[in-house]
Amino acid sequence: MSGTAAGNGEAAPADRPALPDEIAELTDLSNREDPYPYLGKLRERSPYRPFENLVVVGRHAQISAVLRDPAMSAARHRAASSPTPHGPRTRNFLHLDPPEHTRYRRLVAGAFARRKVGNLAPRIREIALELFRGASETGTLEIIDDLAYPLPLRVICELLGVPFEDRPLLQNWSATLSTALEPPLGPSAGRMTPDAARARASFVVYFQKLIEERRAAPQDDLISHLLGVEEDGQRLDDHDILATCVLLLNAGHETTVNLIGNAVLALLRHPEQFDRLRADAALAPAAVEEVLRYDAPVQMTTRVVRQDGRLGDTDLRAGDTVLLLLGAAGRDPDVYPDPDRFDIGREHAAPHLAFSAGPHFCLGAGLARLEVAIALELFGALLVRPRLRPGGTAYKRNLNLRGPASLLVDVDGVRTG
Numbered sequence: 001m002s003g004t005a006a007g008n009g010e011a012a013p014a015d016r017p018a019l020p021d022e023i024a025e026l027t028d029l030s031n032r033e034d035p036y037p038y039l040g041k042l043r044e045r046s047p048y049r050p051f052e053n054l055v056v057v058g059r060h061a062q063i064s065a066v067l068r069d070p071a072m073s074a075a076r077h078r079a080a081s082s083p084t085p086h087g088p089r090t091r092n093f094l095h096l097d098p099p100e101h102t103r104y105r106r107l108v109a110g111a112f113a114r115r116k117v118g119n120l121a122p123r124i125r126e127i128a129l130e131l132f133r134g135a136s137e138t139g140t141l142e143i144i145d146d147l148a149y150p151l152p153l154r155v156i157c158e159l160l161g162v163p164f165e166d167r168p169l170l171q172n173w174s175a176t177l178s179t180a181l182e183p184p185l186g187p188s189a190g191r192m193t194p195d196a197a198r199a200r201a202s203f204v205v206y207f208q209k210l211i212e213e214r215r216a217a218p219q220d221d222l223i224s225h226l227l228g229v230e231e232d233g234q235r236l237d238d239h240d241i242l243a244t245c246v247l248l249l250n251a252g253h254e255t256t257v258n259l260i261g262n263a264v265l266a267l268l269r270h271p272e273q274f275d276r277l278r279a280d281a282a283l284a285p286a287a288v289e290e291v292l293r294y295d296a297p298v299q300m301t302t303r304v305v306r307q308d309g310r311l312g313d314t315d316l317r318a319g320d321t322v323l324l325l326l327g328a329a330g331r332d333p334d335v336y337p338d339p340d341r342f343d344i345g346r347e348h349a350a351p352h353l354a355f356s357a358g359p360h361f362c363l364g365a366g367l368a369r370l371e372v373a374i375a376l377e378l379f380g381a382l383l384v385r386p387r388l389r390p391g392g393t394a395y396k397r398n399l400n401l402r403g404p405a406s407l408l409v410d411v412d413g414v415r416t417g
C-alpha cells in the first residue's frame with residue numbers, strides 16, 4: 001500500500017499531507033473486513049507518533065494506563081488539532097473530566113439505576129422473541145435489520161420513554177450522528193459532517209419537546225427520573241438532560257447493534273464455538289465477553305494530554321491527541337495467548353477494554369451485556385441450521401464503530417415453541 005493513499009481508500013487531495021503507510025492501510029476501506037493485521041502493526045510500534053499532535057497507542061497495558069491517568073483529559077475540544085477549540089455544542093459527560101464528570105455521571109447513574117438492569121431481562125427476551133418470530137417467514141434473516149438494530153433501539157427507547165412510533169426517526173439520526181465518531185486520523189477526519197450536525201440538531205429539538213412533556217406529566221421513564229434526580233443539592237439542568245438523552249440513545253444503540261452483528265458473524269464463522277453455545281446456553285455471557293475482546297464494536301477512543309510527559313519512549317506534549325486502539329488491545333499477545341483464536345471458553349487474564357476503563361467506563365455495559373447474551377441465547381436456541389449466506393456480509397464504512405452493515409443468514413426454520 002502506498003504511503004500517499006488517504007483514508008477511506010481515496011487519493012489524497014493536494015492540500016492534505018500523505019498518510020504514513022500504517023495509517024493508510026488501516027483506514028483503507030478495502031481492509032474493513034479484517035483490520036486486525038494493520039492494528040497489530042500499529043500495536044507493535046506503540047506508542048507511535050504518525051503526525052504532529054497525534055500519538056497512537058495500541059498495547060493493552062499502555063491503553064489501560066492512559067484511560068486511568070488523571071493527566072489525560074476527555075475534553076477533546078482542548079486538543080491542539082481540535083476543529084472545535086471553543087468546546088462542544090452539546091455538553092455530555094463523555095467529554096468532561098473529574099470532578100465535574102464525577103458529579104454529572106453520578107446523577108445520571110442514579111437515574112439509570114432506578115430501573116435495575118437485571119429486571120429488564122424478561123422484557124428484553126420478549127422483544128427478541130418477537131423479532132426472531134417476525135423474521136421467520138422468508139427462510140433468510142437480515143440480522144442487522146431484523147434483530148441487531150431493532151432490539152437495542154426498542155430497549156433504549158422504552159427506557160428513555162420515547163414513543164414507539166418515533167423510533168424510525170431516532171434510528172436515522174443516530175446512524176447519521178455515528179459518522180461523527182470517526183478517529184482523528186487525517187487532517188480533516190473527526191470533523192462533524194453537515195449531515196451529522198443536522199442529525200444532532202434534530203435530536204435536540206426532539207428531546208426538548210419530550211423533556212417539556214415529561215416535566216408537565218412525569219412517568220416511570222428515564223427522562224422523568226433525570227428531571228427528578230438530586231444529590232447533595234445538585235440537579236441536572238435541561239441542557240445536561242438533553243445531552244444525556246442524545247448520548248444514551250446514540251452510545252446505547254449503535255454500539256450494541258455492532259456487538260450483535262460481530263457476535264453472529266464470529267459464531268457462524270466458528271461453528272465449533274457455536275455448537276458449544278447451543279449445547280450450553282449458560283455460555284452466552286462468556287461468548288459476549290469473547291466477542292468484545294475479539295472484535296470490539298468501539299475500536300477507538302481518544303484523550304488529550306494535559307501536560308508534557310512521556311509514554312514509553314515517546315514524548316507527549318500538552319494538547320496532543322492520544323488515539324487509543326481498543327480493538328488492538330483485545331488482540332494483544334502479551335495479555336491473550338493466541339489472540340486471533342475465537343474461543344468462548346477462554347479465561348480472560350485481564351479485562352478487555354471494549355467498554356473502556358477508568359472514570360469513563362461504559363455506563364451501559366451491564367445493559368449491553370444482558371441484551372446481547374439474551375439475543376445470542378435465542379439465536380442458538382431458535383434458529384434451525386443458521387448459516388452465513390455467501391456474499392451476504394458487508395461492513396460499515398466506519399472505522400471506529402465497527403460492525404456489519406448487512407448480514408444475511410439462511411435458516412431452515414425458526415422454532416416457535
Ligand code: HEM
Nearest residue numbers: 093094251252255256259298301355356360362363364368
Ligand atoms: C456493546 C455495547 C457498548 C459498547 C462497546 C460501549 C462502549 C463504550 C466505551 C468504549 C465508552 C467509553 C469511551 C471512552 O472512554 O472515551 C462508553 C461510554 C459510555 N457508554 Fe457505552 N458502550 C456500549 C453500550 C452502551 C449502552 C447500552 C449504553 C446506555 C444505555 C451506553 C452508555 C454509555 C455512556 C453514558 C458512556 C459515557 C460514560 C462516561 O463518560 O462516564 N453504552 N461506552
